[in-house]
Amino acid sequence: MAMVLRGKCAARLGYSARSETIEKALARNIIDRGWTDLGEMLKETDLLVLASPISAILDLIPRLPALISGPLQLIDLGSSKSQIVAAMKCLPESISPIGGHPMCGKETSGLDAADEQLYRDRIFVLTPFDRTLPETLSLAKELVAAVGSRLLILDPDRHDRAVAVISHVPYLTSVALVDAALHADDDLVWQLAASGFRDSTRLAASNVKMMQDILTSNRPAVLEALARAQDSLAQLAELLEQGNDAELTARLETSRRQRAGLYQ
């Protein structure tokens, strides 16, 4: 995000616990100035963007009041919103918070995988709530526009139920497909794995720490959506086992039509 914001804000300040990360980000012109002391950086920060794994975001939010003296606007980029917004609601009035979730990502992470085009034309969800000041919502909208994304304003819980269905459960089926292939006990499967397997399992290569945070912070919605996918698989297995071709065709066709219309 800092990469694509070059020239689009007064200054991009960066914090990392590791000085090598700061040095690399400065050398690549990803940030303008960098700190390994968060409190020092916050003295000069107008808008703080939390872009770490969800558990780190949840750890940091309650520590913010002790680190700041003046007002602060706060946004996070976590992939689940309910728990984070709940933590934000406990912040003092000097902090004006809003939740954010840019709907883009890669299965690679770190500065070497940084991609200035990552946000372009993607949906960027904002979840304002009663504690969000109007100027923070405005600033967050400017941020969404500056990175080239499309704005979508949502209730945090509705967001979490939807992303469980279209992101978190697909991650789990990817993991299960790789797991099932490992348990086939025949190395031939890896030799035969073609584009279908590659695409179906791409999400299984995601950063585990990040994904586990997402699953854990969105547990009820993930379990509910996963149960629906499990039901669907069980029904498909039963239709195939029974040789119920007519009903199997109907089910396959319903999903085909829906999927074919999605990405034109």
Add this chain to the structure above:
Amino acid sequence: MAMVLRGKCAARLGYSARSETIEKALARNIIDRGWTDLGEMLKETDLLVLASPISAILDLIPRLPALISGPLQLIDLGSSKSQIVAAMKCLPESISPIGGHPMCGKETSGLDAADEQLYRDRIFVLTPFDRTLPETLSLAKELVAAVGSRLLILDPDRHDRAVAVISHVPYLTSVALVDAALHADDDLVWQLAASGFRDSTRLAASNVKMMQDILTSNRPAVLEALARAQDSLAQLAELLEQGNDAELTARLETSRRQRAGLYQ
């Protein structure tokens, strides 16, 4: 396949029940000559390539003896091999058969989706058996080389168990993911569906007739592999529900490492 064989064989003869298909294929130089009467074409055919859905291949094989007078070499391109090879074993000695499965495909079908590059650098499985003459195996190997694929010779049953794992079950999980999203009863899911959902569900857009044939002809192997994927999903759900973070991390990490090493 006929498209990429231009200039690489004496002549490419094409059969379709529909004359418009023949006309289109001739106009696009995909075939050199075309027939809507299979028996007439077979009078001039050395090597017959069956490239229809599996059920049509299985229908046609027993009808071949009545359609030919001289010798014929036969290969099919069906995605499951055990049933087709079993049908080939019942053919008279004048026909020398071999099973084939090029490990490539698209979720679109028909002449308009034809792609000369489809076979390039992909694995092309051949399943010769006791009825396969040495010259037919040689010719099939030439075919694999001519379309630019990489040869892999396999036992039909082992092939079928492996493709169930890496192709047929990923199709079913794709279908189940779309089905689960449909049952979320919130149109927001389609608006939020990003690249993860797109890739995880690409296979659900496949031709239903073709996929149903594959599933039905490979039923035992598909059900066995599907049960393994279902077990894996159930275990992931249980670990998430129990909050067993250590074991969940271990499972996610095992699949991540395997998947990350697959496609470099």
